[in-house]
Amino acid sequence: MNNNDLFRKEVHSLKRYVPGKPIEEVKKELGLDEIIKLASNENPLGPSKKAVEAIKDAAENIHIYPDSLATALREDLAKKYNLHPGEILVSNGGEEIIKLIGHTFINPGDEAIMATPTFGLYATSVLHMGGVPIQIPLKNYKHDFKAFIEKVNDRTKLIFVCNPNNPVGNIMTQDEINDLLENIPDHVVVVLDEAYYEYAIKNPEYPNSLEILKKRPNTLIIRTFSKVAGLAGVRTGYTLTSSKIINEMTKVKNVFNVNRLAQAAAGASLQDEEHIHNTVSLNYQSLGLMEKYFEENHLEYIKSNANFIFVNLGIDSKEAFQKLMEKGFIIRPGYLWNMNSWIRISTGTLEQTEKFLHKLDEVLNEK
């Protein structure tokens, strides 16, 4: 039996996700003492001290299964957003929600509309279940909602809106989202991926997705503790949607999907607003330094509403990636999204950002 017959065809035809290179690996490979990773949109301040303390306490009980429904965390989130706990599902990172969306909604042949480039896991989740991702190229670097609307048909189950869009960093505004929603049927589930919510709400045009959810139950909001809360390493995300959808998704999630340490850390970080505030404030300072450099050097970039920035270096991104890595920095090269002269850089501490710009300047002047 060859591989094509051994494996489920939807699985065999998928491509593996290319993660950012782990720091430890690069250090060994290049014999460098210090590597700074500005590639995976992690929090340069680290996690909240309260989260670390909560993990230490919870560690005593890791012989006991976690609460499969993350009841305490869901109650805290329900209070924060003025929702019912039944409208919230806590997950093993936002990525689990994306996988569950495919598992919950997609029959073979069903269609899901999304932008390209955007977060790659949407297409993976849909393809896995035999669905068809309808990938609409960005227009002026934004989701082309007019084309989205034209693609809606009887087979359309889902519309993914990555807001801010990873890897580009810009947002779709409240007006733009309203226009989309007015022109699609109510049964289409609209996924609003708000992984960078706490950064994006600094923009007054950012949509109020909770208000949208109230009026339109087939709306599904994704949020995560990986980015602003700095908990990428323990894996906690969640979705806010109708209790009807939560009920179906809960049937197909892993029963104990969010481990004890993750639940404890996430709960504690909700109590640390100062950490979130400091993180967002540092983020916009770091973005400011990068924007200033790009302006001065006439590099095209996209105004960011997240903790990363997308910039056109005008050189091969594979080469830029390699050269920057040899100088101690890992970034995300644009060829991964068929935008070969672009790179995505995560924000860092001010010191890291300044040092990075210095190295970038060297690379650009070596040409």
Ligand SMILES: *Cc1c(COP(=O)(O)O)cnc(C)c1O
């Ligand atoms: C980071 C990210 C997520 C979720 O990441 P997790 O670490 O799995 O919570 C979801 N969507 C987008 C667009 C992201 O960038």
